[in-house]
Amino acid sequence: xxxxxxxxxxxxxxxxxxxxxxxxxxxxxxxxxxxxxxxxxxxxxxxxxxxxxxxxxxxxxxxxxxxxxxxxxxxxxxxxxxxxxxxxxxxxxxxxxxxxxxxxxxxxxxxxx
Amino acid sequence: xxxxxxxxxxxxxxxxxxxxxxxxxxxxxxxxxxxxxxxxxxxxxxxxxxxxxxxxxxxxxxxxxxxxxxxxxxxxxxxxxxxxxxxxxxxxxxxxxxxxxxxxxxxxxxxxxxx
Numbered sequence: 001x002x003x004x005x006x007x008x009x010x011x012x013x014x015x016x017x018x019x020x021x022x023x024x025x026x027x028x029x030x031x032x033x034x035x036x037x038x039x040x041x042x043x044x045x046x047x048x049x050x051x052x053x054x055x056x057x058x059x060x061x062x063x064x065x066x067x068x069x070x071x072x073x074x075x076x077x078x079x080x081x082x083x084x085x086x087x088x089x090x091x092x093x094x095x096x097x098x099x100x101x102x103x104x105x106x107x108x109x110x111x112x113x
Numbered sequence: 114x115x116x117x118x119x120x121x122x123x124x125x126x127x128x129x130x131x132x133x134x135x136x137x138x139x140x141x142x143x144x145x146x147x148x149x150x151x152x153x154x155x156x157x158x159x160x161x162x163x164x165x166x167x168x169x170x171x172x173x174x175x176x177x178x179x180x181x182x183x184x185x186x187x188x189x190x191x192x193x194x195x196x197x198x199x200x201x202x203x204x205x206x207x208x209x210x211x212x213x214x215x216x217x218x219x220x221x222x223x224x225x226x227x228x
Contacts, residue, residue, distance in 0.1 A: 042222075043222050100171055
């Protein structure tokens with residue numbers, strides 16, 4: 001089955017700096033790669049996703065890149081703000097027959113003033 | 114607010130007991146997923162239902178079962194509870210059963226504590 005590794009496990013940046021979180025996956029059949037943000041006491045919130053037919057996607061301060069050859073994808077957050085502090089999860093799915101997500105272990109991002 | 118609702122928010126019970134967690138998907142979504150989040154195992158997929166039928170199964174214990182009803186709400190039944198079953202249980206929903214344009218939206222979760 002699919003295995004997703006995520007690094008780093010914790011990340012501390014100053015407000016205004018950029019943050020990068022990296023994930024690798026093992027199943028070459030995976031074609032859908034979402035990122036979720038989880039705040040304390042809440043469920044994961046979908047913030048951006050990318051599909052295997054594109055290499056990069058951007059939404060305001062958030063961007064995701066995908067390298068299918070190397071089987072890795074990354075989340076980039078620019079101009080970080082205190083409200084970006086949360087746990088971020090990457091995930092992967094082979095959506096051919098179902099849509100089950102395999103999650104990474106999470107990155108706790110802290111944005112300091 | 115994702116539009117996915119889960120009840121109850123918190124559940125405290127004893128070992129050996131049985132509990133039922135309930136999930137209502139977003140309006141129009143046909144798929145429901147259950148995930149377990151624990152400190153040692155992270156976020157793990159349990160099971161997916163699509164329009165009342167089981168679509169995919171993950172590492173779901175035999176003591177756990179789920180179903181999706183005609184009105185598309187879903188219930189996750191956990192029986193013979195053990196201390197290790199203490200976790201957050203999330204429900205997610207999506208419009209379709211498969212495909213790369215099938216985003217999943219998560220509910221607020223049910224925190225289960227087994228004493």
